[in-house]
Amino acid sequence: MSWLRDKLVEVLPIGFAPTVMLVIAVAAGGYLLAVDREAKKPDLTVWTFSNTHFDAFRQSVPDFQRRHAPLEIDLQLVQYRVLDRRLRSAMWAGLDVPNLVELNFNRAGTFFRGPIDKVGFIDLKPFLERTDSTGMRYLDRILPSRLAAYTNRGRIFGLPHDVHPHAVAYRRDIFQAEGIDPDAIRTWDDFIKVGHLLTIPDKRYMIQLDDTGVLSFEALLLQRGGGFFDAEGKLMIDSETAVRTLLWFVPLVAGPDRIADNPASQGQAFYKAIGDGYVLSFLCPDWLTSKIEMNLPHLSGKLALMPLPAVTPDGRRTTVRSGTMLGITTKTPDPELAWALATYLYFDRARVGQRFRATNTLPPNRDAWDAPAFHEPKAYWSGQRIGELYIALAGQVPTQYSSPYQELAAEKVGQVIAGACAYYRLHGKDGFESFVRGRLNQQARAVRIQMQRNPF
Amino acid sequence: MWHRWQSRHAPYLFISPFLILFVLFWGYPLVQSLRLSLFATSGPNSEVFVGLDNFHFLLRDPDFHLAVKNTLVYAFFAVGVQLPLSLGLAVLLNRRGLRLPNVFRFVFFSPHLMGTVFASVLFGLIFAPRFGVFNRVLHLAVGLPMNTRWLGDANLVMPAIILLSLWLNVGFYMIYFLAALQGVRQDLYEAARVDGAGPWMRFLHVTLPGIWPVTLFVLVISTIGSFRIFELPWLLLQNTTGPDQSGLFVVTYLYQKGFEAADLGYASAIGWSLTASLLVLTLAQLRFGGMARGVN
Numbered sequence: 001m002s003w004l005r006d007k008l009v010e011v012l013p014i015g016f017a018p019t020v021m022l023v024i025a026v027a028a029g030g031y032l033l034a035v036d037r038e039a040k041k042p043d044l045t046v047w048t049f050s051n052t053h054f055d056a057f058r059q060s061v062p063d064f065q066r067r068h069a070p071l072e073i074d075l076q077l078v079q080y081r082v083l084d085r086r087l088r089s090a091m092w093a094g095l096d097v098p099n100l101v102e103l104n105f106n107r108a109g110t111f112f113r114g115p116i117d118k119v120g121f122i123d124l125k126p127f128l129e130r131t132d133s134t135g136m137r138y139l140d141r142i143l144p145s146r147l148a149a150y151t152n153r154g155r156i157f158g159l160p161h162d163v164h165p166h167a168v169a170y171r172r173d174i175f176q177a178e179g180i181d182p183d184a185i186r187t188w189d190d191f192i193k194v195g196h197l198l199t200i201p202d203k204r205y206m207i208q209l210d211d212t213g214v215l216s217f218e219a220l221l222l223q224r225g226g227g228f229f230d231a232e233g234k235l236m237i238d239s240e241t242a243v244r245t246l247l248w249f250v251p252l253v254a255g256p257d258r259i260a261d262n263p264a265s266q267g268q269a270f271y272k273a274i275g276d277g278y279v280l281s282f283l284c285p286d287w288l289t290s291k292i293e294m295n296l297p298h299l300s301g302k303l304a305l306m307p308l309p310a311v312t313p314d315g316r317r318t319t320v321r322s323g324t325m326l327g328i329t330t331k332t333p334d335p336e337l338a339w340a341l342a343t344y345l346y347f348d349r350a351r352v353g354q355r356f357r358a359t360n361t362l363p364p365n366r367d368a369w370d371a372p373a374f375h376e377p378k379a380y381w382s383g384q385r386i387g388e389l390y391i392a393l394a395g396q397v398p399t400q401y402s403s404p405y406q407e408l409a410a411e412k413v414g415q416v417i418a419g420a421c422a423y424y425r426l427h428g429k430d431g432f433e434s435f436v437r438g439r440l441n442q443q444a445r446a447v448r449i450q451m452q453r454n455p456f
Numbered sequence: 457m458w459h460r461w462q463s464r465h466a467p468y469l470f471i472s473p474f475l476i477l478f479v480l481f482w483g484y485p486l487v488q489s490l491r492l493s494l495f496a497t498s499g500p501n502s503e504v505f506v507g508l509d510n511f512h513f514l515l516r517d518p519d520f521h522l523a524v525k526n527t528l529v530y531a532f533f534a535v536g537v538q539l540p541l542s543l544g545l546a547v548l549l550n551r552r553g554l555r556l557p558n559v560f561r562f563v564f565f566s567p568h569l570m571g572t573v574f575a576s577v578l579f580g581l582i583f584a585p586r587f588g589v590f591n592r593v594l595h596l597a598v599g600l601p602m603n604t605r606w607l608g609d610a611n612l613v614m615p616a617i618i619l620l621s622l623w624l625n626v627g628f629y630m631i632y633f634l635a636a637l638q639g640v641r642q643d644l645y646e647a648a649r650v651d652g653a654g655p656w657m658r659f660l661h662v663t664l665p666g667i668w669p670v671t672l673f674v675l676v677i678s679t680i681g682s683f684r685i686f687e688l689p690w691l692l693l694q695n696t697t698g699p700d701q702s703g704l705f706v707v708t709y710l711y712q713k714g715f716e717a718a719d720l721g722y723a724s725a726i727g728w729s730l731t732a733s734l735l736v737l738t739l740a741q742l743r744f745g746g747m748a749r750g751v752n
Contacts, residue, residue: 018470081695085715092499113718114498202603212608212699262608269584278586407716411697418610418700446518453513453722455496455504 042074043334044341045098047087049080050324052290052359053102053161060351064344068337080104087111091120097331099338102161105149105323106406112152113404114456121327123155127339132347136367141347145399146364148231150325152402158325159342162287163362165318165393166219168207169284169292172304172382174198174277182306191309192252195259198280208270208279209260211253211421213414215321216265219283221245222398223319224311228410229403235451237413238437238444246420246436254421255428271295283308285321286390289360293380304382305389318393320400362390369394405451412443493724500720510725520726522701523709526614530705531682533618534625538678541626543671546633547659561634564627572624576691579620583607583692607693610700617689617703624688625678632674633667640666672745676738683734686711706730 046061048054054077065071076098078086084107090097091111097120103111112119128138128147139147143163150158168191175182178198185191195206209216221227226241236242253260263273273279275296284292284305292303307317326346328338345351352363353373362374374387403409416439423435493510495503514520549560567575582589583606594600606616640663648658664671686707689698697704697712706726714723 088499088715088718092501110716110718114502118498118502202601212610213696261603263586263603264584268581269586272587404717411701415700422610453496455506456498456502
């Protein structure tokens with residue numbers, strides 16, 4: 001044996017050990033190349049970032065597989081930020097791109113950037129113009145305001161998952177103890193008046209509103225008919241509506257007469273502030289109600305919902321912010337099958353009812369809203385039929401348009417809000433309006449410069 | 457003949473695995489990023505040649521200027537406080553007669569073992585207003601309000617990031633200084649004592665020159681590390697740049713542009729400007745550090 005080894009050392013130019021390693025590497029590589037790995041790929045791969053969606057889809061997928069057997073579907077739950085990176089990398093490299101993918105509204109626009117024919121999602125318009133088994137066009141079933149959110153340069157790249165109407169969730173037990181009738185609160189002026197009665201500085205605030213970012217402001221701006229972008233993708237953060245909304249918003253969250261505080265906009269600090277009664281109410285989109293139920297079980301029966309106060313007595317009693325879309329990627333070999341799964345997951349009447357029971361999220365297909373699930377009372381929400389409440393608000397939901405520059409605009413407006421709050425705390429109303437106008441114009445200019453640099 | 461071939465080519469064969477990997481995963485991306493910096497892009501598959509426009513835009517991009525300013529402030533305080541603290545701790549732990557020195561060393565070094573990601577997530581809770589441990593301690597100690605928003609107030613974000621960075625890194629750099637201190641010749645201290653030098657003079661004229669190469673090394677790597685700060689503020693501020701972009705750093709901006717806005721060209725230009733700045737800064741540190749050593 002040693003004779004053989006010595007001989008090999010003599011003959012082999014790189015020595016015995018490296019040769020053995022080389023042989024192993026070549027053999028392993030050869031094996032990987034020889035085995036047909038494509039054969040093991042599922043027929044459809046679906047990515048979602050939401051665990052509630054994942055759970056709902058997991059229940060639905062086996063039935064779809066049975067109907068289209070033999071069919072293998074790989075359903076994957078990928079963390080929100082990770083999904084964004086993985087999808088982008090996959091699309092850039094053209095490798096392991098999922099067939100169907102759920103994206104958050106804030107991130108969706110960035111995937112629509114670049115030449116229209118190189119967007120990684122197929123245009124769903126031809127599919128949506130088809131009629132379903134009831135003879136109804138998909139386009140007519142879906143709330144138009146929600147389709148607009150995922151429309152870019154005339155193409156529809158995403159199927160909306162939700163409506164996300166906003167209500168105000170409030171501590172019913174504390175309101176009751178203080179003798180406040182929530183039905184009497186119809187406008188923001190009414191709400192602020194009550195807020196001054198209930199707020200005890202540093203101990204208790206009427207409402208949680210975000211004073212460092214756009215989470216609350218954007219929703220309230222949309223309620224007033226404003227927004228960050230219009231249907232053509234034009235920036236609107238320095239519009240008169242934005243200025244007026246900010247001038248109204250800042251005194252709510254800053255200065256001596258504020259009725260809002262921001263212990264946190266999300267996470268455990270947010271839930272604890274509600275649980276402690278530190279904040280008595282908060283803007284509550286449909287999806288948040290299920291998170292509240294999960295994180296604050298001890299508040300069952302102590303919370304209730306009311307429509308958002310209107311800006312004017314006959315004004316809109318709700319707003320919207322964000323959402324989720326389902327897109328079919330251009331790498332999908334069988335878009336028809338992907339479309340079939342998409343409509344099954346999103347529009348099947350029985351499924352959306354089940355999904356509402358689990359997530360409290362209102363689907364955008366209006367024809368499903370008469371299903372029993374949307375009309376059941378919820379003990380947690382003091383016995384309210386929250387499905388009916390959100391359905392009543394859904395028709396008034398404003399349109400929010402996506403843009404590749406959505407997050408940039410949000411960041412800039414966030415800067416203005418933080419600056420305006422700091423200014424208001426120091427100087428009050430003196431020069432406040434010109435400060436707000438100046439800062440909004442300045443930040444709008446900065447966003448427009450970035451937008452103008454886009455040659456596509 | 458065969459043996460001559462072997463002796464001539466064998467070295468190349470031996471270094472070829474490294475060379476191939478180096479060219480493939482370092483050299484090629486480097487050249488590609490330089491090329492990309494001359495293009496406006498939407499991902500790697502859509503690009504338009506713009507020449508030096510990306511670099512020109514850097515000069516008038518207020519966000520980039522803010523990122524540079526924040527990075528410089530962070531680097532100044534992080535390095536400026538970190539190094540003296542690390543050295544001070546090392547000197548204390550190097551003293552003869554100290555009980556349980558290894559326990560103290562481990563205690564000070566252990567935060568570094570936790571890792572930036574975990575520490576950032578943990579400190580997100582520690583810095584929380586109303587019930588965060590940090591506010592609780594400060595409230596009891598100096599009466600600071602419990603609802604102080606370390607991560608929600610633009611003026612407090614940078615101090616919070618610097619504090620966390622110090623907590624993570626002081627013990628790590630302390631180990632370098634400890635190793636260096638143990639290498640300083642004891643006879644030099646004896647001689648200094650004989651010459652009547654007090655503790656401060658011994659530190660200045662014996663300790664400091666003795667550990668100078670390590671000090672310079674720590675200065676260079678901590679400066680480079682400070683300029684490359686990313687995951688700590690990004691995770692601490694929950695994937696944002698914080699209120700009023702107070703947590704926007706150069707690498708954060710690069711990440712946002714490259715991987716969130718898909719503008720790889722501009723991100724490459726930011727990356728190259730950072731590389732160039734670091735190169736100049738490091739050369740300056742080495743040059744002035746070398747001169748200082750010469751003086752000593």
